[in-house]
Amino acid sequence: MLNNDPERQFEKLPTAIFADAQQASISVAQSIRDLILEKQKHNKTAVLGLATGSTPTRVYEELVRMHQEEGLSFANVATFNLDEYYPMQPDSLQSYVRFMNEYLFDHIDIKRENIHIPDGLLDVSEINAFCQSYEEKITKLGGLDIQILGIGRTGHIGFNEPGSQASSRTRLISLDKITRVDAASDFFSEENVPRRALTMGVGTIIDAKKVILMAWGEGKSRIIHKAVEGEITDMVPATFLQNHPDTLVIVDEAAAAELTRVKTPWLVGPCEWTDTLRRKAVVWLCRKVNKPILKITDEDYNEHGMSDLITEQGPANKVNIKIFNELQHTITGWPGGKPNADDSHRPERMVPFPKRVLIFSPHPDDDVISMGGTLIRLVDHGHEVHVAYQTSGNIAVFDDDVVRFVDFNLDFNKEFGLDNEPVEEINKSIRDFILNKTPGQVDSPDIQKIKGLIRRSEAKSAIRYCGIPQERAHFMDLPFYETGRVRKKPLSEEDIRITVDLINKIRPHQIYAAGDLSDPHGTHRVCLNAIMRAIEVLKDQDWMVNCWVWLYRGAWQEWEADKIEMAVPISPLELDRKRRAIFKHQSQKDRPLFPGHDSREFWQRAEDRNRATAMEYDALGLAEYEAIEAFVRWHF
Structure with a gap:
């Protein structure tokens, strides 16, 4: 046509x-x-x-x-x-x-x-x-x-x-x-x-x-x-x-x-060269000609449909230096802001310090998978870090894990001489259900509860390893998720109320939320919508003026270099600590129940993406790091 x-x-x-x-x-x-x-x-x-x-x-x-x-x-x-x-x-x-x-x-x-x-x-x-x-x-x-x-x-x-x-x-x-x-x-x-x-x-x-x-x-x-x-x-x-x-x-x-x-509008005709589009175009050009930013020439721009950019804002070295500095200023080892330092070119504010930080995790492991290095860095820097687990994640646990935990509870009661008759009845009921379970059948309420407890205990173990006190873990169990099925209910006013109440209780200076909208099951998208609608309710509160919202990705995709507004370098030691935190989620280790189309384990996906971001910054001519976790700020 x-x-x-x-x-x-x-x-x-x-x-x-x-x-x-x-x-x-x-x-x-x-x-x-x-x-x-x-x-x-x-x-x-x-x-x-x-x-x-x-x-x-x-x-x-x-x-x-x-x-x-x-x-x-x-x-x-x-x-x-x-x-x-x-x-x-x-x-x-x-x-x-x-x-x-x-x-x-x-x-x-x-x-x-x-x-x-x-x-x-x-x-x-x-x-x-x-x-x-x-x-x-x-x-x-x-x-x-x-x-x-x-x-x-x-x-x-x-x-x-x-x-x-x-x-x-x-x-x-x-x-x-x-x-x-x-x-x-x-x-x-x-x-x-x-x-x-x-x-x-x-x-x-x-x-x-x-x-x-x-x-x-x-x-x-x-x-x-x-x-x-x-x-x-x-x-x-x-x-x-x-x-x-x-x-x-x-x-x-x-x-x-x-x-x-959308991706390369300069190839279809004249563009209005906004700051966002200029950065996008220069990063694209670097990939195209396989050069770092500061080595791109006027000829490179002219030969790849960007001559009008050089005509309007050039020459090349002028545009290059501007974009180089913009990307350089996204890099910070202080995701919560650096105290007693000039923050005019840093992505985060110096004050207040320390900050109250609220990290929203759609599932009980997204926090450490997607931003575990940054989470650990925030804790190490002395910020008051809270983690809010938005859903129970109870459908993503194998039936064998349920039997294993019920058996442990039964043996524990026997070992310590506790009354175990009710536990034996539950154990039999669960075994009978699982034995006769048909493919795709919704779990019984008891099994859903046990699977939720398994994921909850793993989340507690992970944040404990990261140095976060248990009382700063908040298990929201948003109602939209609790169907026992992959297909969820629509986001409700109750989901939003629970989110509003938690944000209002903590009154954070920073909020981190999952902007990873390629999650094939849609939970990330619904969870982000709940946060955005909650912030809409709260935005006129005086304390919200000092609250910044950062969006992370990682489990399913990563932010493109031209979109990144805060890049947190992760050292080899911190990457190892992040991996160990992810490993605390044992029910998701080796072979998660819902891996999606990517056969790698979640920790492998995260590390590969973090390393790929670092390699791209290196290829653009910026500092070379082991890995980078990336964030984009949401302005509400």
Whole structure:
């Protein structure tokens, strides 16, 4: 598809970028509403192709709101879902039938006979006939008016994996290993993920009158870049949409990060050279020409689409020195501020000293994984450090660990002659439950409680090793998380109240929070939202004027060098101390229950990222360090 907008000259699919997933989802829901209302005027059926997964959930929430608050009726709507695992019981936690009922169908006035979802209970001999019938039903209703899509890391749409053809139709397919790894968390283990699925074909999708493909978060940025700007290939099935006459890609800013107009806007036309863009461009140029900042020449700028920067603000050495100094000033060995020192070029204030520091950790190990070196440094410098564990992390513990701890408790009571009859009853109950537990089954309340206690004890051990008194550990157990499932409840007013109360109690001078939004399970994003909304409540308090908020990353990604505002060097000894603190989380050691798509252990990921940041600073011509933990300040 030709694009006459110079800014979007590299994009082969029309792409709309929204500030966040919420605004983007509302826009998609409005498009669906407009279609439904237009069809109602002519007494016609609106035919929707629907997707599952985390991407469309906000769209469904907004449609439910429109129905309940604005009276939007779905009586004239027929729906066809993209796919379903095979085999799959419709009432299973992982079933897309259950997903659609929970998020949409149970809350609107759609007629049940108008709902169509691939049947995961079919006998193999029935599948071909069912798939043909599915296609015929769509055709009989005049085809799909709107098909909404998410996109997988392999570039799949529906479950059309790499190798799927543009002409493919509804069928039974085998799932790609990457897709199964990404789905593992929903099934509590990759071994439990079905190996096959029923899916609409690429051809079925392309036959829709309008297609809306959505993606949120940094984790989708690379595949969005391939789908929107890459060549058409069956290895990235989403690229087939480039041949569709009315496809719209809708992304948030994070998912758009790799698009040319976002990542390197100077390559698509003249730029307004803000301080932020100038730093981004110079760091990019250093990587491109493999030179440190102070060795970049006018010719390097001219040959890589940045001649206007040199014309406006050059020559090269003037721009280079400015960016070099900016990056140099991000480096500090005093994350809490250095007492009795000039802080005019330091990222943190000198006073007050010592500071009250509140570190929010979404899970019980994110604090030491993502900023353990800085945490230890803050403690060593004498600051009053508090750690707030926002969730229990109870779903990420193996059943074997539960049995081991219950056995220990039983043996402990026997050894010391304590009454152990109730413990024996609990032990039997837990063993019976685990023995008969089906794949993906939600744990009993007792087991959830024990798993939470296991993670809590590990967190206490880790901060004790770091030198933080136990009374400065705060276990928030935010309600949104406590479902026993990977799929969580929406953030509630109770979650925000708990967060407000804790911040107000400590009244910190510094807050550290996880800005690691590539967490595939979404907990980091929800936890950050809780903090931001709590700060919105508190921002007018007098003491909040002196509270700075720093965002860390580490478990899933790291801040890019051009975005870093505070870089804390970590020595080999401190890196070893950080590793030992992470090792205190024994239930997550060796093989965590939910490793995501990265096969390395969390401590390895963190060290590799910390070392990579240090290497990048070195390559830019700055001081050479063993490792660096990086932070970006959030201005509220």
